[in-house]
Amino acid sequence: MLLNKIINKLRGIYLDVYFNFNNKILFKDKYGLSYYLYKNTRPKDTFNIGVRTDDTTVLYAIEKILSSSNTTNSDSIHCFDVGSFIGVITLMMSKTLQKNKKEWKIHSFEPFQESFLRLQKNINLDAFNNNIILNNLAVSDTSGKKTLKAYPGTPGQNHIDVSTLQNNDNIYHENVKVITLRDYMYENKIKHINICKIDTEGSDELVIKGLYEYLKNKSINYFIFEYDNNLSYERIKHILSANDYTIYYMVRNENVIINSLEDYPINSKSLLNLIAVSSNEKVNFKKEFNLSY
Secondary structure (H helix, E strand, C coil), X not given: CHHHHHHHHHHHHHHHHHXXXXXXXXXXXXXXXXXXXXXXXXXXXXXXXXXXXXXXXXXXXXXXXXXXXXXXXXXXXXXXXXXXXXXXXXXXXXXXXXXXXXXXXXXXXXCCHHHHHHHHHXXXXXXXXXXXXXXXXXXXXXXXXXXXXXXXXXXXXXXXXXXXXXXXXXXXXXXXXXXXXXXXXXXXXXXXXXXXXECCCCCHHHHHHCCCHHHHCCCEEEEEEECCCHHHHHHHHHHHHHCCEEEEEEECCCCEEECCXXXXXXXXXXXXXXXXXXXXXXXXXXXXXXXXX
């Protein structure tokens, strides 16, 4: 433990010096994914834990679902990464799907210009980048244009819902194009999504609502989204439950999925992500993750 603390401390000093002279550093994480890190993308934390994520259980779930027989037997596979940031989830999806001989595509959405340029650089490192479609778009429940509230120091917090936030000298606004997933699926002739991961810093509910009839038809097998707050969660739960989806809870960084919030381990980090499973996939999902109901 002491040796690890010393190593992390020395690495932190090195990174501080490195980023005084450099803009980015190439990192290969513990999953074998390669991507660039930047000074404002928490490089110290990433080197310490071995991957740029706030919850490794999301990566675990994506890899397990996309490797399952239900997915590999699909005629074609479409995965959506809404709020891609620098592309770690997209790269994990790609790494898993590269083993599949079926036709597959990943559709990534990142509205913030700086993050989108970084996303492009990271996806260009992937040998299968022709299978990845990058969209410099925000996603919501209506198409058009909206204002993005951007945080230069912490770009992972950028979001399009600005109504409840206070003005701040360190925040600036960026006008972005917005699309609904229904419109995107219709325009690109996509009838089915295997996994739709959503991380929009508070707008996940609007993304889901923007699916309209695709949601009612259960055209999306799985949603992975953030637990924002009780009110937002209850609204999302109501929408998904009304369309015959079951919600399960990811134990943060433990690679464990549980049936109910009451079962969440007291000693674990606070809940961050949920997974909603369509009725079409529920039996297979319970078997894959050893769940009772």
